[in-house]
Amino acid sequence: MDLQAQNIHHHYGPTEVLRDITLDAPSGKIVCIVGPSGCGKSTLLRLLGGLEQPTQGQVLQVGAPPPGCLNPLTYIFQDFALLPWRTVHGNVALVLEDHRLSVSDRESIIADVLARTKLSEFADALPKQLSGGMKQRVAIARALAVNPAVMLMDEPLSALDSQTRELLMDDLISLWTRQPFTAVYVTHNLAEAVRLGHKIVVLSRRPGQIREVVDIDIPLAERSYGDATLERQQQHLWGLMRAEAAAADAELIHA
Numbered sequence: 001m002d003l004q005a006q007n008i009h010h011h012y013g014p015t016e017v018l019r020d021i022t023l024d025a026p027s028g029k030i031v032c033i034v035g036p037s038g039c040g041k042s043t044l045l046r047l048l049g050g051l052e053q054p055t056q057g058q059v060l061q062v063g064a065p066p067p068g069c070l071n072p073l074t075y076i077f078q079d080f081a082l083l084p085w086r087t088v089h090g091n092v093a094l095v096l097e098d099h100r101l102s103v104s105d106r107e108s109i110i111a112d113v114l115a116r117t118k119l120s121e122f123a124d125a126l127p128k129q130l131s132g133g134m135k136q137r138v139a140i141a142r143a144l145a146v147n148p149a150v151m152l153m154d155e156p157l158s159a160l161d162s163q164t165r166e167l168l169m170d171d172l173i174s175l176w177t178r179q180p181f182t183a184v185y186v187t188h189n190l191a192e193a194v195r196l197g198h199k200i201v202v203l204s205r206r207p208g209q210i211r212e213v214v215d216i217d218i219p220l221a222e223r224s225y226g227d228a229t230l231e232r233q234q235q236h237l238w239g240l241m242r243a244e245a246a247a248a249d250a251e252l253i254h255a
């Protein structure tokens with residue numbers, strides 16, 4: 001299933017947040033959305049996920065969700081959003097509780113996603129016993145459990161220290177390489193965008209408009225740290241964003 005935004009405009013009261021956004025998140029690809037603070041990235045993600053309706057324009061789900069999909073769209077947030085009183089297993093099980101699944105089907109889904117996120121040994125642990133990176137892997141496992149058509153990821157690595165972030169990026173790449181998933185991935189981190197994005201959508205400062213869409217053809221598994229082509233892409237993105245980011249920063253200071 002592809003997710004398409006067509007000519008989206010969005011206002012909060014008198015504030016224009018997004019202007020004429022048209023973009024396509026094709027099946028099996030990761031689309032990164034980058035842009036300066038406050039340009040409307042998270043708003044766009046909420047509109048794509050149907051949590052809010054755009055003031056103008058539409059979001060379309062084109063094609064059928066994958067077989068066994070229990071929920072076409074699912075979110076992964078920066079703060080993990082785990083229930084602290086539930087174990088790793090219990091947190092993943094939560095999203096399956098509203099679905100009519102036999103116990104054995106439910107348990108096999110949970111075992112599969114915990115194995116894919118390297119958490120099998122930690123099924124009985126509580127969130128407080130886990131590192132930040134592991135907590136985010138639980139959130140990823142929980143999202144994968146419903147076999148979504150599209151994962152909507154809002155700065156999923158930004159609460160983590162830089163080493164954990166690198167490790168989790170590697171995890172996401174190997175997860176995608178073994179079984180490609182579709183994602184829209186909001187980040188303000190350009191290094192993350194060039195490591196993970198098949199397509200990078202650059203937004204201007206508010207009202208967010210698409211400044212450029214950059215395609216990166218290098219397979220995810222071949223995007224090594226320090227790769228010269230990726231460095232160049234990152235420089236190019238920073239070139240596009242630099243003035244916008246500075247202007248957005250000044251606006252926030254004077255707001």
Ligand SMILES: Nc1ncnc2c1ncn2[C@@H]1O[C@H](COP(=O)(O)OP(=O)(O)OP(=O)(O)O)[C@@H](O)[C@H]1O
Pocket residue numbers: 012017035036037038039040041042043044188206
């Ligand atoms: N529910 C809301 N009601 C009113 N204004 C909102 C609401 N949500 C967001 N905004 C405003 O819309 C603008 C865009 O916010 P949004 O969080 O989408 O930007 P962002 O690009 O994700 O920001 P950041 O990079 O800082 O996380 C901001 O000016 C914000 O204050």
